[in-house]
Amino acid sequence: MAEPYQRISPFLWFDDKAEEAAKLYVSIFPNSKIHGTTQYPKGAEGPTGRPPGSVMTVSFTLDGQLVTAINGGPMFKFTEAISLVVMCHDQEEIDHYWSKLGEGGDPQAQVCGWLKDKYGLSWQIVPKNISEIANNPKAMEAVMQMKKLDLAVLNKALAS
Numbered sequence: 447m448a449e450p451y452q453r454i455s456p457f458l459w460f461d462d463k464a465e466e467a468a469k470l471y472v473s474i475f476p477n478s479k480i481h482g483t484t485q486y487p488k489g490a491e492g493p494t495g496r497p498p499g500s501v502m503t504v505s506f507t508l509d510g511q512l513v514t515a516i517n518g519g520p521m522f523k524f525t526e527a528i529s530l531v532v533m534c535h536d537q538e539e540i541d542h543y544w545s546k547l548g549e550g551g552d553p554q555a556q557v558c559g560w561l562k563d564k565y566g567l568s569w570q571i572v573p574k575n576i577s578e579i580a581n582n583p584k585a586m587e588a589v590m591q592m593k594k595l596d597l598a599v600l601n602k603a604l605a606s
Contacts, residue, residue: 494519
C-alpha cells in the first residue's frame with residue numbers, strides 16, 4: 447500500500463518517543479491514524495544511539511494532516527520557534543485539546559493559548575476566529591492575561 451502524499455508536511459524530531467507521541471496524537475484528534483513505521487537497520491544507528499530494529503520513523507495522519515516523526519536521538523530539542531496550531535470551533539474543543547495535549551506537559555510554558563506537551567512540542571489551542579481577536583486591541587489584551595483561552599471573555603472583549 448502506498449503511503450499518503452502531501453507536498454508539504456511536518457517532520458518532527460524526537461529523542462526516542464516518536465511512536466509513543468504519534469499514538470497519543472492520533473488518539474486525541476479525529477480523522478487520524480498511523481500509517482506505518484520504519485526501523486533502524488544494522489549499522490545505521492550511528493549518532494542516534496538507537497539499536498537495530500528499533501523504530502526510526504512513524505508516518506501518521508493527524509486530523510487529515512500528514513506528519514512524520516523520527517527517533518533521531520538527543521541532539522535536537524523542540525523549541526517554541528515551531529508550534530502546531532489547533533483551530534477550535536468552541537470552548538468545548540479548546541478545553542478538550544488543552545487538557546489532552548497539556549497532560550504531563552510543562553505548565554510554565556502555558557501562555558496565551560500556547561502549551562508544551564510532555565514531549566516538548568508546542569501547540570497553540572485557539573478559536574477559529576483568532577485573526578479577528580488578534581486584530582482587536584481589547585481582545586488581545588485579554589489573550590495576554592490568559593493561559594488557556596476563554597471564549598466567553600474574548601467574545602465579550604470583541605463586543606465592547
